[in-house]
Amino acid sequence: xxxxxxxxxxxxxxxxxxxxxxxxxxxxxxxxxxxxxxxxxxxxxxxxxxxxxxxxxxxxxxxxxxxxxxxxxxxxxxxxxxxxxxxxxxxxxxxxxxxxxxxxxxxxxxxxxxxxxxxxxxxxxxxxxxxxxxxxxxxxxxxxxxxxxxxxxxxxxxxxxxxxxxxxxxxxxxxxxxxxxxxxxxxxxxxxxxxxxxxxxxxxxxxxxxxxxxxxxxxxxxxxxxxxxxxxxxxxxxxxxxxx
Amino acid sequence: xxxxxxxxxxxxxxxxxxxxxxxxxxxxxxxxxxxxxxxxxxxxxxxxxxxxxxxxxxxxxxxxxxxxxxxxxxxxxxxxxxxxxxxxxxxxxxxxxxxxxxxxxxxxxxxxxxxxxxxxxxxxxxxxxxxxxxxxxxxxxxxxxxxxxxxxxxxxxxxxxxxxxxxxxxxxxxxxxxxxxxxxxxxxxxxxxxxxxxxxxxxxxxxxxxxxxxxxxxxxxxxxxxxxxxxxxxxxxxxxxxxxxxxxxxxxxxxxxxxxxxxxxxxxxxxxxxxxxxxxxxxxxxxxxxxxxxxxxx
Numbered sequence: 001x002x003x004x005x006x007x008x009x010x011x012x013x014x015x016x017x018x019x020x021x022x023x024x025x026x027x028x029x030x031x032x033x034x035x036x037x038x039x040x041x042x043x044x045x046x047x048x049x050x051x052x053x054x055x056x057x058x059x060x061x062x063x064x065x066x067x068x069x070x071x072x073x074x075x076x077x078x079x080x081x082x083x084x085x086x087x088x089x090x091x092x093x094x095x096x097x098x099x100x101x102x103x104x105x106x107x108x109x110x111x112x113x114x115x116x117x118x119x120x121x122x123x124x125x126x127x128x129x130x131x132x133x134x135x136x137x138x139x140x141x142x143x144x145x146x147x148x149x150x151x152x153x154x155x156x157x158x159x160x161x162x163x164x165x166x167x168x169x170x171x172x173x174x175x176x177x178x179x180x181x182x183x184x185x186x187x188x189x190x191x192x193x194x195x196x197x198x199x200x201x202x203x204x205x206x207x208x209x210x211x212x213x214x215x216x217x218x219x220x221x222x223x224x225x226x227x228x229x230x231x232x233x234x235x236x237x238x239x240x241x242x243x244x
Numbered sequence: 245x246x247x248x249x250x251x252x253x254x255x256x257x258x259x260x261x262x263x264x265x266x267x268x269x270x271x272x273x274x275x276x277x278x279x280x281x282x283x284x285x286x287x288x289x290x291x292x293x294x295x296x297x298x299x300x301x302x303x304x305x306x307x308x309x310x311x312x313x314x315x316x317x318x319x320x321x322x323x324x325x326x327x328x329x330x331x332x333x334x335x336x337x338x339x340x341x342x343x344x345x346x347x348x349x350x351x352x353x354x355x356x357x358x359x360x361x362x363x364x365x366x367x368x369x370x371x372x373x374x375x376x377x378x379x380x381x382x383x384x385x386x387x388x389x390x391x392x393x394x395x396x397x398x399x400x401x402x403x404x405x406x407x408x409x410x411x412x413x414x415x416x417x418x419x420x421x422x423x424x425x426x427x428x429x430x431x432x433x434x435x436x437x438x439x440x441x442x443x444x445x446x447x448x449x450x451x452x453x454x455x456x457x458x459x460x461x462x463x464x465x466x467x468x469x470x471x472x473x474x475x476x477x478x479x480x481x482x483x484x485x486x487x488x489x490x491x492x493x494x495x496x497x498x499x500x501x502x503x504x505x506x507x508x509x510x511x512x513x514x515x516x517x518x519x520x521x522x523x524x525x526x527x528x529x530x531x532x533x534x535x536x537x538x539x540x541x542x
Contacts, residue, residue, distance in 0.1 A: 003346050003347055003348065004347050007346040010339065010342055010343045010346060011343050014335045014336070014339035017334070075332060079329075079330065079332045080327050080329055081330050081331065081340075083297060083327060083330050084326075084384075084387055086296070086297055087295055087296075087318070087322075088347045090296045090312055090318060243292070243297040
């Protein structure tokens, strides 16, 4: 298993795909942080809630971690490397579990970069503009650690979805539509159900205070269930299906 | 000792289509076996079932006495190349091999060793995107050789190789098997592997058509005896009396199932004049086509 995880890490590192995703995330995070930080009126950044959602921009890391997780699986089907992978490691659960583990760690890296940049630049902008930091350190720590955990779990969600869908375009588009459209509609219209979606569960975990969100512990637990559930489903499908 | 590969009534159905139909065969250690059949005969499906990539509908296959998926670190015993295109185009050849080496606990030193063996040393740090088809074939072979296996399974390895590449592959496979190791190599062109294989398995429409050694198959070729005579009609009757079939085309008689000596004797016994009596050995390829074509009728 250790060898397989090392193999999966090397797969992630040895193409430009992951670097591309990291660059994409950094660009997006910088764009939102700089625009929000410099263009917002000072009054819009003073309350602790304003600052919480400002620093929450780092949660973009989760989406990119999910995309990375998807591509870890779908890339193998797309380019046919799944055949040598399974010929070398015919116990498919070992391969899928190693991909899940590698993607959890990749998610943490995404969060360290995305959330780290957001906090560093965001705090810098606040102090540069002479805006008092009203969000407590404990809330900032919860936000940071919550994003780390969430991005890790989202990396695992990506592996599960990738294993279920196999097609990279279908899986990527599906996850983006889910995150940016379905979750928002569901939470907007049926918050009692919408708060159990992985994105809103992450909001609960990171300490967001929007109405109807789950408390932090429950949010973390729900996100964990999503991640492990999709992993289990992807694993079952991978074991059952033939490889062409 | 169990057979290197033993397939037992291996069957694969996709809906109504039966891709592989009750296929049974065994491979002996130290032999090179050609797995032959036209495109769509079920060769690739069979190899995928042997390697655990596809599940048989019924029947099964054992590799070294066990289902492939039960082998511990199978790459140390079995090397396989299924498609010449199974690479991430953006990854270097060397990194492709390193990902596989890590998965099975083979050191990077072995990666460089197999790269030298397949003569890809100079290109190893380039992205696979820039490789020719021949280079990709060799990279696939290098991956199969990482674990220094006892059995090599190759699906259509000569596709896309230039004549020099085909010769290189042939020499390589012969030297591989010379050390007591086993090769199963599929092809839809018999001529491609005729100089390499000891045994042939010919399948068509998922069924085993011929299982024999290459010399046996060659003997079976026999071919036809070509006869020219001013008395063709009389000769044909004389042969028919002896139970020998002959067909006439364009003033020439082709006799099957009898040696030229026998045809000559029959002619002499009936005092028939012969102008020409020639053994026409049909090529292996013709036999192959014959064996696989007569079942094309739907």
